Amino acid sequence: MTMRKAAVSEPRTTELERVYREDGERLWRSLLLFCGDGELASDAVAEAFAQALHRGDEILDVGRWVWKSSYRIAAGELKRRRRTSGPVPETGYEIPDAPLELSIAMRSLSPMQRAAVTLHDYAGYKLREVAEITGSTTSAVGVHVTRGRQKLRKILEESADG
Amino acid sequence: MDEVKRLIRQVDVVGSPDLWSDIETRRPRPPEPGPGPGRRVVVAVMALLLSAGGTWLLVRSFGATGSSLPPATRATPATPHLAAEIAMPDGLVPSSVDVGPDAAWVAAYPDGDGGGALLRVDLGTNQIVATIPLRQPTLVRAVGDTVWVAEPGLQVLRRVDATTNMVVASIHLPGNWLSSMAADEAGVWVLTFSGYGERGVSSATPRLVRIDPATNQIVADHRFGRFSMNDDQQLQIGAGSVWILGGPVAEGDDGGELLQIDPATARVVATVPFDCFGFSVGPRLVWVWVPADGVFDTEDEPMAVRRIDVDTFTISRPFVPLSGVPYNLLGADDGGVWLSAHEGRDARIRPVHIDANTLEVDMRAPAAGVWPGNAILDAPTRTIWISGEHAVDRIDY
Numbered sequence: 001m002t003m004r005k006a007a008v009s010e011p012r013t014t015e016l017e018r019v020y021r022e023d024g025e026r027l028w029r030s031l032l033l034f035c036g037d038g039e040l041a042s043d044a045v046a047e048a049f050a051q052a053l054h055r056g057d058e059i060l061d062v063g064r065w066v067w068k069s070s071y072r073i074a075a076g077e078l079k080r081r082r083r084t085s086g087p088v089p090e091t092g093y094e095i096p097d098a099p100l101e102l103s104i105a106m107r108s109l110s111p112m113q114r115a116a117v118t119l120h121d122y123a124g125y126k127l128r129e130v131a132e133i134t135g136s137t138t139s140a141v142g143v144h145v146t147r148g149r150q151k152l153r154k155i156l157e158e159s160a161d162g
Numbered sequence: 163m164d165e166v167k168r169l170i171r172q173v174d175v176v177g178s179p180d181l182w183s184d185i186e187t188r189r190p191r192p193p194e195p196g197p198g199p200g201r202r203v204v205v206a207v208m209a210l211l212l213s214a215g216g217t218w219l220l221v222r223s224f225g226a227t228g229s230s231l232p233p234a235t236r237a238t239p240a241t242p243h244l245a246a247e248i249a250m251p252d253g254l255v256p257s258s259v260d261v262g263p264d265a266a267w268v269a270a271y272p273d274g275d276g277g278g279a280l281l282r283v284d285l286g287t288n289q290i291v292a293t294i295p296l297r298q299p300t301l302v303r304a305v306g307d308t309v310w311v312a313e314p315g316l317q318v319l320r321r322v323d324a325t326t327n328m329v330v331a332s333i334h335l336p337g338n339w340l341s342s343m344a345a346d347e348a349g350v351w352v353l354t355f356s357g358y359g360e361r362g363v364s365s366a367t368p369r370l371v372r373i374d375p376a377t378n379q380i381v382a383d384h385r386f387g388r389f390s391m392n393d394d395q396q397l398q399i400g401a402g403s404v405w406i407l408g409g410p411v412a413e414g415d416d417g418g419e420l421l422q423i424d425p426a427t428a429r430v431v432a433t434v435p436f437d438c439f440g441f442s443v444g445p446r447l448v449w450v451w452v453p454a455d456g457v458f459d460t461e462d463e464p465m466a467v468r469r470i471d472v473d474t475f476t477i478s479r480p481f482v483p484l485s486g487v488p489y490n491l492l493g494a495d496d497g498g499v500w501l502s503a504h505e506g507r508d509a510r511i512r513p514v515h516i517d518a519n520t521l522e523v524d525m526r527a528p529a530a531g532v533w534p535g536n537a538i539l540d541a542p543t544r545t546i547w548i549s550g551e552h553a554v555d556r557i558d559y
Contacts, residue, residue: 016185105169122173128535146298
């Protein structure tokens with residue numbers, strides 16, 4: 001056992017690993033849908049769980065906390081990139097190994113629509129939970145989900161028409 | 163599974179990395195440091211400048227004091243109790259509640275692709291007695307026989323006649339996001355933003371719009387410079403003025419300066435000279451929610467409350483009503499202010515009342531709703547309405 005591991009209470013480490021094993025994949029893919037960048041998704045997930053490990057018993061609901069933290073970390077990095085790279089950063093959005101239509105469709109959404117649709121329709125969170133994760137309001141999230149789905153549906157229809 | 167979900171689920175073919183060993187060995191990044199003492203100096207300098215009337219914004223100044231107030235007159239408080247749990251119809255999520263003379267009104271948003279509704283709740287029976295279909299209602303304000311309902315996604319304000327439960331007018335608003343609304347007999351005020359959602363909240367441009375209820379026409383459209391959109395309590399009416407939580411006091415701050423606006427002219431007449439993160443307006447006091455140490459630079463920053471006497475323009479020192487417990491300002495009555503507190507390990511809200519004079523807890527209400535859900539206070543009926551996932555809870559006190 002290393003000195004680092006000895007500094008963290010065993011039960012919390014075990015609990016966190018269990019949360020990661022149960023939900024980490026879904027969280028990572030959800031972040032990938034949100035930011036279109038696998039490395040950023042990995043960094044956000046790892047950083048959120050590492051911070052949770054470091055905080056130990058301060059966190060009451062670990063599952064909820066890591067979702068909120070990882071989204072904030074990813075959103076913060078995207079915001080930083082927009083500030084430094086200027087407008088139209090979405091050309092960098094890409095989901096490798098998935099059908100191209102997914103990247104094309106998700107790229108058409110605004111960041112807030114992507115977050116709302118991903119958390120609601122992929123991760124299965126209710127509107128209020130999405131609002132808590134993203135730091136928004138239930139009403140705003142509801143509109144982003146509706147508008148985001150309308151845009152995606154339109155893209156699917158146009159693509160079906162050829 | 164619908165086609166949108168089928169599209170999104172295609173991400174499941176992407177293999178995800180195993181990050182656990184990275185997680186175990188990674189040194190977590192420290193929280194982003196705030197500007198530190200330098201920002202306190204800037205805030206203090208701004209306060210001095212503002213109190214000296216040295217800026218174009220300020221007509222009146224606020225000064226700090228610890229003096230107490232004359233005792234408020236109100237009825238002996240009854241024990242707060244859960245009076246009703248009002249279930250929402252299937253597929254509807256409660257977004258906003260307001261109380262009129264004989265009914266509570268719930269703006270309920272669709273959880274999915276269906277339509278929303280404005281729901282009328284009888285105050286005597288707590289039953290939903292009318293359902294007015296609307297597409298995307300999210301904000302509601304009830305004044306006398308009129309109910310105003312905002313649909314931000316459509317940028318429309320609807321007027322509903324409370325005697326017939328019919329939509330009698332639709333007013334299209336400027337901007338592309340209507341974020342908050344306040345109303346009294348004299349008019350309806352709306353805070354609307356342009357450019358919201360395109361690059362994020364902070365780049366949107368705010369406008370304060372007033373609608374004359376006699377004509378349903380927009381009679382004022384005022385811009386205050388650039389500040390971020392906040393929640394649906396960013397605009398409030400009370401204590402004889404309109405109040406808006408605006409932009410930060412200094413570059414890099416996260417809160418907003420509280421603006422007092424003359425409703426007759428729509429001009430700013432005073433500014434609270436420090437960063438606020440929320441506020442509640444009562445009959446003669448304004449309560450603001452601020453970082454306990456004056457600077458918001460850590461994620462779990464301890465928060466404090468300050469009381470502002472609008473008649474004398476005096477501000478109390480910060481006080482921390484609840485230690486180690488997350489809370490927000492819920493609403494002000496003539497005896498003090500209610501807080502939404504998140505005590506305990508469940509996801510419920512526990513309202514707590516702070517006495518205006520002693521600044522101590524003098525009432526506690528039972529758990530209701532879901533943290534950090536929407537909660538409003540209706541002082542005339544002494545009721546608190548808290549939105550849960552599929553119900554609205556009513557607390558009487």
